[in-house]
Amino acid sequence: MATFVLGSGSAGRRMLLENAGLSFEVLPARVDEAAIRADFLRAHGADELPLLADELAAAKALEVSRRTEKPVLGGDQILVVDGEVFSKPRDMEQARAHLRRLRGRTHHLISALAVAEKGEIVWRHRDAAAMTMRAFSDVFLERYLAEVGERALSSVGCYQVEGPGIQLFERIDGDYFTIVGLPILPFLHWLRGRGLLPA
């Protein structure tokens, strides 16, 4: 019996929640993320960038909650480096450019969740992880891109830490679930508080 709706088409978020033993439906949100992002960046400074993840998560949850009576979980993850937000790379050339920018420095992955019910946000959570890439060589970079191929395009950082992407890193400080885009412990806590999961 589905107790909530995941308002996201992300295969990663879906698998994470399924693996945790939760029952839910999936209704991907129909929001113009690029427009929300552009509006946000016009109105806010670099120190407010983490709020962009909140805004995108909330927009997704709200849109889907207009189509169901159940609580809707929306989620978003952004990558911030030196006061700039990275989007998912559109092609391998951009993935290469992103990884060149990211190597030898620390970026932050910011993951936000929002639950909407009947058109209102009823719960929010945000967490960040600090990811320090090592100063890998161009030779390493080309081998990496050849190995992972199009999978580099499926995440904002061009990597999966649970795959060969771990070889890009020198140091990782943060929660695994935040890194993969869904800080699950606080969401489980919320579900239990709402009586949607046994305590």
Added chain:
Amino acid sequence: MATFVLGSGSAGRRMLLENAGLSFEVLPARVDEAAIRADFLRAHGADELPLLADELAAAKALEVSRRTEKPVLGGDQILVVDGEVFSKPRDMEQARAHLRRLRGRTHHLISALAVAEKGEIVWRHRDAAAMTMRAFSDVFLERYLAEVGERALSSVGCYQVEGPGIQLFERIDGDYFTIVGLPILPFLHWLRGRGLLPA
């Protein structure tokens, strides 16, 4: 081309290293872990318990390195709670008893790695994660055990955080790779330093 040998039959450690894109052989160690553990506990106090993980990892690496010229990675993970070491549960009844002991408190997962070459330890690493279980109900515990079944017997804590085991927790402080039993970043660093992995 295999650059090292994993001296462990653990499916989890093998998968972790494979997912990271490493090439290696597997030669499970033949050591009497129970005897090493019993000797250790006779000779050491509760504050030295983390060293038991080091000793087991080193014993495994050393034993296998007598059968190969390649560097051998040995690994071990122990669970410490209130100055006591838990072993893997031998049956579901013991898993139930362990989880009753662990709920509502913080335990530590201690993961150790050792590399042996030609009968000598050439590298060591140890890390710990603090795992706080919530005070879940007996009803929850029985549902959990029914859901995971024999999988509860495959880890010292009777859980996999990447599965329904995450529902047992209130808070987790520590590196994901330490929690799953193989702190991989320092090992990758060692492999690169030895020229066994491209930099």
